[in-house]
Amino acid sequence: MKAEFFELAGRLERALQAGEVLLLGLDAERSDFVRFNRGRVRQAGSVEQRTLEVRLLRAGRQASATLELGGGGEADFALARDALARLREALDGLPEDPWLLINEVPASSESERRGVLPAAEAVVEQVVDAAQGRDLVGIYAGGTILRGFANSLGQRNWHSVDSFNFDWSLHGPGGAVKAATAGFEWEESALVEKLDAASRELARLGVAPRALAPGEVRAYLAPRALEELMGLLAWDGFSARARATKQSPLLRMAHGALLSPAVTIVEHSAEGIAPSFQEDGFVKPPALTLIEGGRLGAALVAPRTAKEYGLEPNGAEAGESPESLELAPGTLPAQDVLAALDTGLYISNLWYLNYSDRAAARITGMTRFATFWVEGGRIVAPVGAMRFDDSLYRMLGENLEALTRERELLLDPSTYEGRSTASARLPGALLRALRFTL
Amino acid sequence: MRARFRKLRSSAEFWSLRLHAERAQRYAMRQDTLLPPSVALDCGVMLTAVAGGGYGYCATSDLSQAGLQRALDRASAWAAATRAKGVIRFDARDMPAPRGEYAGPLGEDPPSRGAIHDLLADECRGARIDDRIVERSAAVHLFEDQRLYLTNSGADLQQRFRYTLPWARVTANAGPETQSRSLEQAQQGGFERIGTARFQGCGARLADEALQLLLAPNCPSGTMDLLLMPDQMMLQIHESIGHPLELDRILGDERNYAGTSFVTPEMFGSYRYGSALLNVSYDPTRAEEFASYRWDDDGTPAKKVWLIRDGILVAPLGARLSQARAGLQGTANARASNWNRPPIDRMANLNVEPGASTLEAMIASIERGVLMRSNVSWSIDDARNKFQFGCEWGERIEDGKRVGVVKNPNYRGVSATFWRSLRMVGDASTFEVHGTLNCGKGEPNQAVHCGHAAPACLFSGVEVFGGG
Structure with missing residues (x-):
């Protein structure tokens, strides 16, 4: 696909007229998706998609078209050449785009990560065998993700990764346990090990649940629970444009509000699995500190935002959301979490977070999957889904008691339109109090 | 082709x-x-x-x-x-x-x-x-x-x-x-x-x-009447009627991602979902509505189906395959977001039918309450029961009159009881057709568009609060 994409770029470049600049972006994947319910197959299939964005620039104007490529060769070239012709016409009569900014210094790169993935049919055999007698629900998504960029200024970028993400949960009469097996090399033994661990945890949900009245409770958020919180913050929390237009949920940090000094958040592109380049050809820095010691740090600056507000672009995509987020570790050993929690809620997962008051960073959401009541450092009972409603400045500020020393790398299982390349490396967080309302 | x-x-x-x-x-x-x-x-x-x-x-x-x-x-x-x-x-x-x-x-x-x-x-x-x-x-x-x-x-x-x-x-x-x-x-x-x-x-x-x-001041806090305008009714219907009635959720397909439902198969035909004023339909026949179609993506012809009648739960949102699995009659709603995703049970057009009250009569009946419009925040548990929603716009109502704008209006409740507090349903003059582009569900994930038409509706005894 790489040679095909770059050949297509070369042919289209040769079709350009004087003063025109061409940018091409490829977003493709070959994926197998197998959906499971009750330890059996619900839907299985394969998807091959190859989306090409063609952008034409001339005299400070630009227009773009997105196409679905077909079988390659002449047919794809004809499709892209026709799009180019239509874009040429579209540029006529457009005003200059004052916020147009592309990378004009070629920064080519190649990144190919080959994985060890068995045929998806073999994965099905292994999962159905291993799940026998268990109520497993979830999805296996595996295959190759491809990203490409080319421009007529001589830049060529390629990113290819073979990966899988088996995102699943085990269900029993008392509740459910969430787990995942994700990475670049599928190992049946790792699946069996995780299934057994999840089964043991599921057994703990079999006892009578504890009902808690609304109010403040000491709580531990496991890395997957914290991932939901970070996911909400990623929605404009680190965006330079949101900051400039006063719509960031971290607005009050610009007016003096602070998080705990233990909170340092970094967009660590060098350690993620997302491409190192973006749609305007800019390359991401290896790391960018977004929150440093509880204080507002750098923002993610997309090229258009940079031009509009007189900032330096730093490789952010147009949406200015982090893709390789890291929260710095703390000092609490993971094995001591229950003892440090002493009495309170152990929360494995959060769910469906949103803002009660965005400007005040007040957040609501639900607990989901395995949540336990802990007394004297021992799990005593599961707790059903509860709603919290609390301020970020309390959760990761005055009420943050500790972060764990160990962190988990969590690969985003999201597959809207295509398989995500986002990831997060997070510790767990021990909170002195979390406010529950329902 | x-x-x-x-x-x-x-x-x-x-x-x-x-x-x-x-x-x-x-x-x-x-x-x-x-x-x-x-x-x-x-x-x-x-x-x-x-x-x-x-x-x-x-x-x-x-x-x-x-x-x-x-x-x-x-x-x-x-x-x-x-x-x-x-x-x-x-x-x-x-x-x-x-x-x-x-x-x-x-x-x-x-x-x-x-x-x-x-x-x-x-x-x-x-x-x-x-x-x-x-x-x-x-x-x-x-x-x-x-x-x-x-x-x-x-x-x-x-x-x-x-x-x-x-x-x-x-x-x-x-x-x-x-x-x-x-x-x-x-x-x-x-x-x-x-x-x-x-x-x-x-x-x-x-x-x-x-x-x-x-x-404006923050929305007041307390238990009071809540008047939802049609553009917020859209969200209320979507999250706390639509998703719980999706038959594939009830059958467990979505338990790892979008979630399950507090509704169980035995409830159809007898469960009191809302007050007697609540009438809900799956209606693909209102042509201008966002998700109207003649056949679903599995080729089943689409027709109007009552899901809740006079407050009683009648039918699920389940397509041909789910109907066979559950032994229930449903709707033509096997839908795929695009060519690269398989059809699953989705909402399409899901509407609350108009009632008999004018907006003026509803406002006049309120001793203390808040009118809300335009959704800005939504959160609900994985069984689609405990919800909290927020709106862009609120107006305080005292003794039957609108008395001022309030900011950050929010409310929370439980689906299983919320609809039973439906006290008045707006007439056709309050009825509006809305829709949403991005309803997320499914593994692999799919975002589809849905239509929701509703009148203004008045609920009593709702927990309302503001920001800060």
Whole structure:
């Protein structure tokens, strides 16, 4: 696909007229998706998609078209050449785009990560065998993700990764346990090990649940629970444009509000699995500190935002959301979490977070999957889904008691339109109090 | 495509082809600056095969004869590989083979590009009424969607849809306080939708309302009456009626992602979902509504079905396959977001039917309450029971009168009891047709569009609160 994409770029470049600049972006994947319910197959299939964005620039104007490529060769070239012709016409009569900014210094790169993935049919055999007698629900998504960029200024970028993400949960009469097996090399033994661990945890949900009245409770958020919180913050929390237009949920940090000094958040592109380049050809820095010691740090600056507000672009995509987020570790050993929690809620997962008051960073959401009541450092009972409603400045500020020393790398299982390349490396967080309302 | 389909061969007992071809154009202006125009042309197919009780699919954008045959071979291989391993035993004899054509309302063609730019510029400029206005955006999205469904058993369905979506948003700020107002209307049809959405003039109106919110007190807290206008009813219906009634959730398919439901199969026919004033329908026949169609993506003909009648739960949102699994009658709602995703049970048009009360009568009946419109925040548990929703706009009502704007209006409740507190249902004069572009669900994930039409509705004894 790489040679095909770059050949297509070369042919289209040769079709350009004087003063025109061409940018091409490829977003493709070959994926197998197998959906499971009750330890059996619900839907299985394969998807091959190859989306090409063609952008034409001339005299400070630009227009773009997105196409679905077909079988390659002449047919794809004809499709892209026709799009180019239509874009040429579209540029006529457009005003200059004052916020147009592309990378004009070629920064080519190649990144190919080959994985060890068995045929998806073999994965099905292994999962159905291993799940026998268990109520497993979830999805296996595996295959190759491809990203490409080319421009007529001589830049060529390629990113290819073979990966899988088996995102699943085990269900029993008392509740459910969430787990995942994700990475670049599928190992049946790792699946069996995780299934057994999840089964043991599921057994703990079999006892009578504890009902808690609304109010403040000491709580531990496991890395997957914290991932939901970070996911909400990623929605404009680190965006330079949101900051400039006063719509960031971290607005009050610009007016003096602070998080705990233990909170340092970094967009660590060098350690993620997302491409190192973006749609305007800019390359991401290896790391960018977004929150440093509880204080507002750098923002993610997309090229258009940079031009509009007189900032330096730093490789952010147009949406200015982090893709390789890291929260710095703390000092609490993971094995001591229950003892440090002493009495309170152990929360494995959060769910469906949103803002009660965005400007005040007040957040609501639900607990989901395995949540336990802990007394004297021992799990005593599961707790059903509860709603919290609390301020970020309390959760990761005055009420943050500790972060764990160990962190988990969590690969985003999201597959809207295509398989995500986002990831997060997070510790767990021990909170002195979390406010529950329902 | 039909000729190529006829040449396909497979050892499977049943196979189908579903083609989606979409053209999407986006015109947008922000801060009086025209954003680069974009057009998206998307076209691909999903081949599905059923063999020996197994089922498989393969989606491709390679529409050549060889590309289609490769996809069918892969789908057939999946069907063979999953036979005797499935939750369901598929039977080729159950697959419908309808034939027909349908076109939704196509309406007026869009004007010239320049005229659309002028329209957006007027609204963007119109919102520049005060230095505290920090962001002004206006956009029009135009979509055309064609779907073709063919089966080796003779089905041949062609459907065509057009959508015109006006959108605008204005944000005001003063120090640590930011408030926004927005306009969004999602319906089928042509450019006449710009007029019905009251798009012209919205810039100044939204800016004025955002400034009012900036100066307004927080929404009061307490248990009180809640008057939801149709654009917030959309969200309320979607989250706390639509999702809980999806039959695939009830059957457990979504337990790892979108969640399950507090509704169980035994409840259909007897469970009191809401007060006797609550009447809810799945209605694909209201042509202008966002998710109207003649057949779903599995070829089942769509017709109006009552889901809740006089407050009693009657039927689920479940398509042909889920109906067979659950032994319940349902709806034609097997829908796929695009050619690269398989159909699953989705909401389509889900409506609360109008009642008998005027808006004035509802307001007059309120001793202490809040009117809310325009959703801004939504959160609900995975069984679709404990919810908390927030709106852009609130108005306090005291002793039967509107007495002032309030900011950050929120409310929370439990689906299983909330609808029983429905005290008055607005008449046809309060009824509006809305829709949403992004309902997320499914593994792999799919975002589909849904339609929700409703009158204004009054609920009593709701926990209401503000921000801060």
